[in-house]
Amino acid sequence: MKKWIASTMITASLLGSTFASVEAATATYPLSVKVSVANVRQNPTMTAKVVTKLKKGTAVKAIAVSTDAKGAKWYKVVLANNKTGWMHETVVKTVASNPKTTTAVKNSQLNSEKSIAAQLSINVSVANVRQSPSTSAKVLTQLKKGTVLKAIAISADAKGAKWYKVVLANNKTGWVHETVVKASTNTSSSSDSTTSSKKTVITNMATLYSAPSLSATVVGSVQRNDQVTVLDTAIDSLFNWVKVSTSSGTVGWLPQFELNYTVPKYVYAKNTAVPLQSNPTWVDEPIQMLNINDRLLSLYSEDEWLYVETPAGVRGWVLEENVSPLAVNSLTAPTMENSGEERYLEWKKTNNFNVSYTVLSGNRLKITGAFSYADIPTFSIDGIQSIEQTDASVIVTFSPGYTFTIRNYSDRLSIKIVETGLKGKKIIVDAGHGGHDTGAIGPTGLKEKEITLNTALLLKEELEKAGAIVTLTRSTDVFLELFERTAIANNSDYDAFISIHADSYSKTSTGTTTYYNVTTNFNGPKSKTLAQYVQQSLVAQLKTPNRGYKEQAFYVNRKNELPSILVELAYVSNPNEEALLKTKAFLQKAAVGIRQGLEQYFNNF
Known part of the structure; x- marks a missing residue:
């Protein structure tokens, strides 16, 4: 009677019935550690002292079972020194090869089937292919030594022997025993598991x-x-x-x-405070907490857990539901888009996150921002030598003779790939003020709005003679709001924006200044470079004092998404410079100076 009761209790334990929180004697049966490292404790509780640790695959004998306050089962096991300890149900599994193991456990083991992808070959003279993973199953066919097979699943029989589910020539499937096959090295691809590769x-x-x-x-x-x-x-x-x-x-x-058998598979933490566990269980404290978008190399899976490695080399387990194959913020699905003769490399953005860039030596563009990952194009691109991701940035190396215009939209990042030189470039020329907004007025009544419009018309001629494409924000004496001017730029696919003004302060103020913005303008880095070139050429033409190129928060620069500058040609408040600003010759020199600055800008990376 006692033996019957004991057997019944072990069966109930394995089938998941609830035990009282007392130790229950059982018939002995084997367990195996199923996590990387399992704690063995002095008592059946998480707060009990750890008496030893066992590695995955270690076989132990269970002699009793108990239930803790949370309803979780604990197994009393015999250790190598014949002492005993307790192991939590989440760190062990039953081994079906022992005849004392219950029928329920045996059946669950027999019916388990795990998908794999492998190539096998028959290593005996003649091998039986059976209907199910058992030596008593019906023989479907026989295969000769050397026959290559594709394995799609693996299972184990009652003795713990492995069976492989294979695809046959008629596309039907069958099962072969582990003793009649070996991993095939006769593959069609040299990148597969070839001996001595x-x-x-x-x-x-x-x-x-x-x-x-x-x-x-x-x-x-x-x-x-x-x-x-x-x-x-x-x-x-x-x-x-x-x-x-x-x-x-x-x-x-x-x-x-x-090893590099396949392209590495990465996953990303979906939330803040994602626990990285030492085992595929919540039994122990996390190794560390992951932050949202943390990038992890996925190594293999076990049930609902993934075994991963962090960039720092720390390995552990995460629940699959806590990670995603895409970072919350990432650049994905790179494509080449054509619009007429213009070519654009574009990435989709998973969210409207911030992006920034810097221009490096060696024709390199470094893209950074609030993203963790970028898909790297697998196709070749004329004008680009290479694209690589380094940490949380993307480095694009352009071929000699090529440059770019970059735009950051809410749903995508776009890089226009262009040859160097002014020809074909699209420029927006903005004549400041206009209509009822006269701008500054000189000592003799010269209005700033007249100076800017006349210069803009001359600059348009200069640029078009050089092969550029020009749009004026205004070509007559009309008023435009500042937001209307930047809207023209931001809704375009143009390459630069030039706003023309005349300065005013005192009668003794003198000189030429060019302004840019890097604080809020996405294209601040290129705006600064453009300002440098234009200021240098403009002063050389006008022979005015050089007041430099400077950061300033003018609306048409800080609200612009193009490389943009604002030039102050000279001081209309100064009688001498007002006299110069009245002449077409001076304004023509200004147009030539700006055009030369744009040529230098587009001739260089």
């Missing part, structure tokens, strides 16, 4: 084992970007293994995910 380590924490098992002896380690020679392969249910030789001659086994 070279592979590169893509992780930071690659450990070499003496056998294809995480519980095997550690024989060494390899560093990121190390080259190894592949000697053999082995298939497992969670991931495949690769036997390798290192550059120092050490031979050992690596999980295949440590």
Whole structure:
């Protein structure tokens, strides 16, 4: 009777019935540690002292079961020194190969099937292919030695032996026993698991084992970007293994995910405070808390958990529901868009996040901002030598003779790829003031609005003779609000914006100034460069005192999305400079100076 009661209690335990929070004697049965490292505690509670730690795959014998205050089961196990300890239900699994294991557990083990993708070959003279993963199942067909098969799933029988579900020539499926197949090295692609091929380590924490098992002896380690020679392969249910030789001659086994067999798979934390666990369970305290958009290298999965590695090389487990294959903020789906003769490289933005850029030496554009990831184009682009992601930035290296205009929209980032030179460039010329807004008025009555319009008309001629395309914000004496001027720029696909003004302060004030904005203008870096070139050329033409190029928050610059500048030609309040501003010759020189500055700007990266 006692034996019957004990057997009934173990069956109930394995089927998930609720036990009282007292120790219940059971028939002995084997368990196996199913997490990387499992704590064995002195008592069946999370606050109990840890007496030892066991690695994944370690076999232990359960002799009793108990339930804690939260209803979780704990198993009393016998350790190697014949002492006992308690293990939480989330860190162990039953082993179906022991005859004392209940029927319910056996059936669940037999029916488990895990998807894989592997290539096998028959390694015996004749191999049976069966209807199900059992030696008593019906034989569907027989295959000769050397036949190559595609395995799509793996399962285990009552004895713990592996069976592979394979695709047959008629596209039907069958099962082959692990003893009749081996991992095939006869693949059509040299990048697959070919014997003696070279592979590169893509992780930071690659450990070499003496056998294809995480519980095997550690024989060494390899560093990121190390080259190894592949000697053999082995298939497992969670991931495949690769036997390798290192550059120092050490031979050992690596999980295949440590090497560049496929494109690395990254995931991103979806929320703030995502826990990174040491095991696929909530039993222990997190190793660390991840921040939103943290990038993680996905190594393999187990149930609803992913085993990942952080950029710093820390490994742990995250729940799949807490990560996403796309960063919350990322640049995705790069495409080439054509509009007439113009070509644009565009990324979609997953959100309306901030983007900024800097221009580096060597024809390089560095894109940064509030994004964690960018899809790198897999297609070639005329005018661009390379595109790479470095940390949280994208570096675009342009070919000699090419430059760019970049725009940041709410839903996309766009780079116009253009040849150097002024020809074909699109310029908006803005004559300041107009209509009832006269602007400054000189000692003899010269109005700023007249100076700016006359200069704008002359500049349009100069630029068009050089092959540029020009749009004027106004070509007559009309009034435009400041927001109307910037709207013309922001709704265009143009390359630069030039606003023309005449300065005013006192009768003795003198000189020429060019203004730009980098504080709020997305194209601040290029605006500053444009201001430098135009100021230099303008002063050289006008022979006026050089007041420099300066940062200023003028509306038409700070609210502009194009590279934009505002030029103050001279002081209309100064009688001598007012006299110059009345003459067409002076205004023509101003137009030539601005055109020359634009030529230098577009001739350089």
